[in-house]
Amino acid sequence: GAGVSQSPSNKVTEKGKDVELRCDPISGHTALYWYRQSLGQGLEFLIYFQGNSAPDKSGLPSDRFSAERTGGSVSTLTIQRTQQEDSAVYLCASSLGLVGADTQYFGPGTRLTVL
Amino acid sequence: QKEVEQDPGPLSVPEGAIVSLNCTYSNSAFQYFMWYRQYSRKGPELLMYTYSSGNKEDGRFTAQVDKSSKYISLFIRDSQPSDSATYLCAKRGSGGSNYKLTFGKGTLLTVNP
Numbered sequence: 001g002a003g004v005s006q007s008p009s010n011k012v013t014e015k016g017k018d019v020e021l022r023c024d025p026i027s028g029h030t031a032l033y034w035y036r037q038s039l040g041q042g043l044e045f046l047i048y049f050q051g052n053s054a055p056d057k058s059g060l061p062s063d064r065f066s067a068e069r070t071g072g073s074v075s076t077l078t079i080q081r082t083q084q085e086d087s088a089v090y091l092c093a094s095s096l097g098l099v100g101a102d103t104q105y106f107g108p109g110t111r112l113t114v115l
Numbered sequence: 116q117k118e119v120e121q122d123p124g125p126l127s128v129p130e131g132a133i134v135s136l137n138c139t140y141s142n143s144a145f146q147y148f149m150w151y152r153q154y155s156r157k158g159p160e161l162l163m164y165t166y167s168s169g170n171k172e173d174g175r176f177t178a179q180v181d182k183s184s185k186y187i188s189l190f191i192r193d194s195q196p197s198d199s200a201t202y203l204c205a206k207r208g209s210g211g212s213n214y215k216l217t218f219g220k221g222t223l224l225t226v227n228p
Contacts, residue, residue, distance in 0.1 A: 004158070031214065042220035043159070043203060050214070091158055095214075101147075101166075104216065106158030 002026065004107035006092050012113045013082055021077040021110045025094030032075050033095075033104060034067055038088035046090075049075065050097050082114045118142065121204055121219025130228050134191040138204035138219045141185070147207035148180055150189045153221065154200045162202075163189070194226045 005024040013019050025032050034046040045059040049069045060066070064082075069075040079086055089111050093104040121138045128134055140148075146167050151159035165171045168182040177190040187204055201221040208215035 033214070043218040045215050045217070048214055056212075056215070093158075099213075101164070102214065103161050103164075106160065108156070108158050 004092055004094050004105055006090075006107040006110050008110055009108065010111045010113075012115065014115050015084060016081055018078065018080045019082055019112065021079075021090050021092075021112070023075045023077070023092030023094075023107060025073065025075070025092070026105055028096070029094035029105075030072065030097035031095045031102070031104075032069055033093040034075070034077050035091045035093065035106075036061075036088045037091055037109070043091070046077070079112075082112075084114050087112055087114045118145075118217045119204060119206055119219045122222055123220050125223040125225065127225045127227060128194055130194060130196060130226055132194050132226070134189075134194050134198070134224060134226075136189040136191075136202050136204075136222050136224070138187045139185055140187065140206055143182060143185060144209060145206045146209070147213075148178070148187050149205045149207070149216070150176075150178055151203040151205060151218075152200045153203060159203055196226050196228045199225045 007022045030051045032049045035043050036046055037043045047067045048056040064080045067077045089109040091106050091109045093106045095102045095104045118141050149164040150162045152162045153159040163178040165178045165180050168180045171178045175192045179188045201223050203221045204219045205216045207213055
């Protein structure tokens with residue numbers, strides 16, 4: 001079946017502009033995650049959605065970052081007033097939302113470059 | 116100290132070699148560990164997971180956790196060029212945060228034909 005899809009695959013923007021990154025999880029997966037992967041920091045947790053529960057936003061690096069998940073499916077990560085340090089690969093993952101062993105399946109990522 | 120530390124390499128080996136990839140972790144309470152493989156320009160994919168200590172084998176891959184030294188390892192036997200990728204170790208959070216994965220920075224492996 002189809003895996004996690006993300007769009008766009010690449011995004012180049014100018015400093016100060018807003019960007020929106022989209023994630024389509026695997027059908028039937030109730031849990032959705034956003035991670036950021038950068039050269040210096042590795043793969044870092046950003047935010048977690050599970051069903052109708054309040055999201056865990058503890059990994060968002062600043063209030064310029066926000067995410068929403070509409071209808072329990074598609075998610076959008078928004079970065080306002082982008083800075084050069086926001087340049088990274090943004091990865092989305094989804095899972096069945098099981099307690100205990102719950103495999104996260106990752107999408108291919110969106111490569112963001114802020115000039 | 117970071118929760119999970121990983122030697123970034125890079126590591127280059129000839130085809131057929133045994134590869135050893137290693138991570139250390141900071142808290143002996145951690146119990147659930149994973150190895151992910153990430154090919155260039157792709158998302159990570161789960162390779163193996165282990166719970167608590169001991170070994171787990173899957174084909175050419177063996178994952179090992181040594182709780183006494185807080186060390187996790189991935190061994191690849193008879194390595195193939197198709198194994199060339201970045202390998203990421205990760206630990207699962209505990210309690211109410213068991214969904215949260217913390218990753219090492221990854222080791223880039225190249226297997227030369």
